[in-house]
Amino acid sequence: MKAEAAARAFWPLWVAFALTLALWLSGWRGPWVFYLLGAGVLAMLGALVLGLRRYRAPTTAAVIARLDRAIPNQPLAALLDAQATGLNDPAAQALWRAHLRRMIAAAGGAKAGWPQFDLAGRDRLGLRHLALVALVGAAIFGQRGGPVVTPDLPGFSGTDYPLASWEGWATPPTFTGLPTLYLGDQPEGAMDLPEGTRIQLNLYDAAGTLSVEQTVSAPQDPQAPEQIFTVAQDGSLIINGAPGAEWDIGMLPDQPPEITLLDERTADADGRFQWPFTAFDDYAITGGHVTISLDLDKVERLYGLAAAPSATDPVVLDLPLPFTGARREITGDVTDTLSQHVFAGLPVTVQAEVVDAAGQVGRSAMIEMTLPGKRFFQPVARAIAEQRRDLLWSVDNQPRVLGLLRAIYFQPETLITNRNTQLRLSYAIRMMTRDTVDVPEVAQLLWEIAIQFEEGALSDARERLRRAQERLDEAMRSGASAAEIQELMDELRAATEAYLDMLAENMVPGESTLDQPPRDQGEQQTVTQDQIQALMDRIQELMNEGRMAEAAQLMEQLNELLENLQMQEGEGGESRDGEGQGGAMQDLQDTLRNQQQLSDETFRQMQEEFGRNRGQQGQQPTPDEGTDQSPDEGADEGANEGGQGQPGDNPDMQGQGGGADPDQPSEGGTGGPGAGDPQDGPDLGGAQRALRDQLETLRDALPEVEGESADRAAEALDRAEGAMENAERAIEQGNLPEAIDQQGAALDALREGMQAMREAINQQQQGESGEYRQGEDNPSASAPQRNDPLGRGGGAGGPQGERENAVPENGQRRADDILNELRRRAGERERAEEELDYLRRLLEE
Known part of the structure; x- marks a missing residue:
């Protein structure tokens, strides 16, 4: 303490x-x-x-x-205590003495x-x-x-020891990854150093007895205290003096890198290529790229390629290099797609190049090839892609490309089936008619349009199946490679499976087969999915063997089989009212068909009056003489100005003049809308009045049903009857564009009413069932089952058959039909020039 x-x-x-x-x-x-x-x-x-x-x-x-x-119990403090009580008590005294003995014993361990x-x-x-x-x-x-x-340590005992009089280091270039060498530890004699090794020598010699001689680099002052030089050749390094040293230095040269493009080059149908390569360097590769140059001498200078190219700058693709690890030897693949580049599908030369850390360049052998690009099997898609390439090739091809795009746009019957594609193609044409054309933007738009033509609406199983069949058939005819055919065959399998899944979703519970009638429409034949799969396997086997003719025959059988598979109402959908319900619904479909024919005839007559009025105006010498205008002419001009009578802007109009037979009488006893001499003009107002009366009569004959669907059906038929009355009034007033609008509204209301009525009828029926049938008539209908103007099954067929063929957007479909008819008529060169100008303006708007 x-x-x-x-x-x-x-x-x-x-x-x-x-x-x-x-x-x-x-x-x-x-x-x-x-x-x-x-x-x-x-x-x-x-x-x-x-x-x-x-x-x-x-x-x-x-x-x-x-x-x-x-110590426990504090024995030392206890020994200092005195007995407080029982001083005269012998027992207490004995107890106290015992306590002291215990404390003394405990205190002994303190x-x-x-x-x-x-x-x-x-x-x-x-x-x-x-x-x-x-x-x-x-x-x-x-x-x-x-x-x-420390008297015995060296340096403190008074004895002198010699100290080093020079130091030296040899530092190889960083990219070699070799360590720095301390020259004082290296044995004299031969020593190999990489090219570019940095040698540093420090001489600690005030008397000037040390000197350096070297022949590996440019000569320096031999007695300089610090000497730094780089190994550039073989030679010797000598340090004269005490202590001295001598080395024979051999320079290890840095060899240029090497790269080879292997022969196992592949490309798929979408134009994505894969080019394997190997590269080697004695130390490390720091970069590389592949240069793709147009082989202009090998290009067939025909059609759009006959013009001088606007730009032939080569395409440069970077080589994929590892981020970590050694880069002495690299094996990889150049993977990319240049389908949208102007070089796609043209002869090119390909050369790879690598660089090492020293800046040395190694190049591969030049390879001549056709640059892979996306293969278009759909003819229109292939044509648009080719015109896009011609536009990128030279701006001088713009008039030629514009002409072909217009030809496609004005011939939509067999070329264009998608409304969105039509609009985008129209926009591309307008972009190319501007004073300044943005070629990259137009090229991108044309590429998207070509893809739309090629792939179509793949979200729909039926459309996807049709597209896959067409693509595979085109590939077989054009001699596509085995890899492309395999890819398209896989696409067909997937599309077929998706289509069969769609059909299976609506099958009767417990059904597991597809029914197909024989060619004589007799008893049904059962087709299983395994049989369809086996047929596709056989097609692929024939294609792999090169027997394309036999594969094409089986392909036709498969297409026919899948095309005939359709969804129809089974016996469970039979109405309890039997023929009464089927006949009433059939009559309602006939009314819809007659109303469509009348709408077509009204549109045809409006065009004829417009042609006559345009001819009369062409004979008038001055505009002032034509101030008096008939109601029909005013209506036509209103259509041309984009008013309510403009056919191209009315999405509710369906069916042009080519879609109906004016001489066919109606089945409701009213007479066909086209009856009479076309020169005198049919009685459109009377035909419209007869159809309205027929609808009023049919409403009384419809089955009595209840529910929300029945209420919607009644409300839709009320609107149809009102639209017919408005169309009749417009015809009597000579306002044919307004009449066409009202007739379109009547058609839409009739379709909506028919659909709601079918739903109401089926809601009252018990034990509905649906089957996959081919060509079997609906047993609940009294008359042979026919299709309505939209291609849907008629009669009392249930919603399954209707759901298969119905168009979800009636207004969109009608607008497409009108545009198609306008384009068809605009392409008829025998029409009057004034009418062609009018049709073109309608299409451009």
Whole structure:
């Protein structure tokens, strides 16, 4: 405890003493050293005085308490106690003596333990440790302390040892990955160093006895204290003097990298190619690319390629290099698609190039090939893609490309079937008629249009199946590669599976086969999905064997089989009213058909009157003489101005003049809308009035049903009857465009009413079922089942058959029909020029 008290009181004295002694042992010289030593002595005196004032010797009580803390029951303190009671009681005295004996025995094991200086709280800066380190260091390494403390160490015994008089390092280039060599450790003789190795020599020779001779680089001052040079050739390195050294240095040259494009090059039908390559360098490859250049001499300069190309800049593709790891030897694939580039499908030359860290370049052999591109099997898609390439090839091809696009646009019957594609093609034509044509933007739009033609509406299973059949058939005829045919065959399998899944969703529970009638329409034949799969397997087997003719025959059988599969209402959908319901619904379909024919005839008559009016205006010498205008002419001009009578802007009009037979009488007893001499003009108003009366009569004959669907059917038929009345009034007033609009509204309302009525009838029937049948008539209909103007099954067939063939957007379909008819008539060159101009303006708007 006295040591603890002394340490706590005199630790500053220790710090001052240790620092002062360390300063003296270091052997530093100078006037400031004596000042520091004097300050140290004063600090020691001050610390001594402060320590004497702080020192407190431990008391007896503190010693006893310290010892008792380590012993149970505090025996030392108990020995100092005196008996307080029972001084005259022998028993109490005996008990007290026994207690003292036990305490004496316990106190015999008392120990003070190690001192606990507890200086951390007083010396928060750790000055005592700093002073100790300084004292030890000065005692070992100081000028005064060294010979005393370590008299036997080399350098302190008075014996002189020779020191190194030169140092040298050889540092290879970083990209080699080789370590730096210390020349003092390298044995003399032959030594190989990579090209570009940096050699550094430091000469510690004030007397000038050392010199350097080297022939691996440009000569330098042989006695310069520091010499730095780079290995550029084979040679020698000699250090003259004591100690000297000599090496014969062989330079390891950095070889240029090598790259090879392998022959296993592949490409798929979408134009994505894969070109394998191998590259090698003695150290590391830092970059590389593939250059694709147009081989203009091999291009067949025909049609759009006859013009001088606008740009023939090569295409540069970066080589894929590993991010980590060694790059001495690299094996990889150049994978990309250049289907949208103007070089696609043209002769090109391909050359790969790699660079190493030293900047050396290695090139592969030049390869001549046809640059892979997406293969278009649909003829219109292929034509548009070709015109797009011609436009990118040269802007001089713009008139030629514009003419072909217009030819496609004005012949939509067999070329265009998608409304969105029509609009985009129209927009592309307008873009190309501008004063300044943005060629990249037009090319991108044409590419998207070509893709739409090629792929079509793949979301619909039936359309997807048809597209897959057409693409595979075209590939077989055009001699596509085995890989492309395999890819298209897989696409056909997927499309067939999706189509069969769609049919299976509506099959009767428990059915697992598809029914097909024989050619004589007799009893049904059962076709399983396994049989369809086996037929496709046989087709693929024949194609793999090269027997394309036999494969084409089986392909026709498969197409016919899948085309004839259709969804019809089973016997469970038979009406309890039997022939009454089927006959009423059939009559309602006949009314719809007659209304469509009447709408076609109204549109035809409007065009004829417009042609006559245009001819009369062409004979008038001045515009002032033609100020009097008939109602029909005003209506026609309103159509031309984009008013409500404009056919192209009315999405509810369906069926042009070519879609109906004006001489066919209606089945409702009203007479066909086209009856009469076309020169005199048919009685359109009377025909419309007869159809309205027929609809009113049929409404009384419809089956009595209840429910929400029945209410919707009644409301739709009310709208149809009102639209017919409005159309009749417009015809009587001579406003044929307004009449066409109202007739279109009547057609839409009739379709909606028929659909709602079928739903209401089927909701009242129990045990509905649907089957996949081929050519079987609906047993619930009294008359042979016929299709309505939209191609849907008539009669009381349930919603399954209707759901298969119905068009979801009637207005969109009608607008498409009108546009198709306008384009067809605009393409008939025998029409009057005025009428052709009018039709073109309608199409452009």
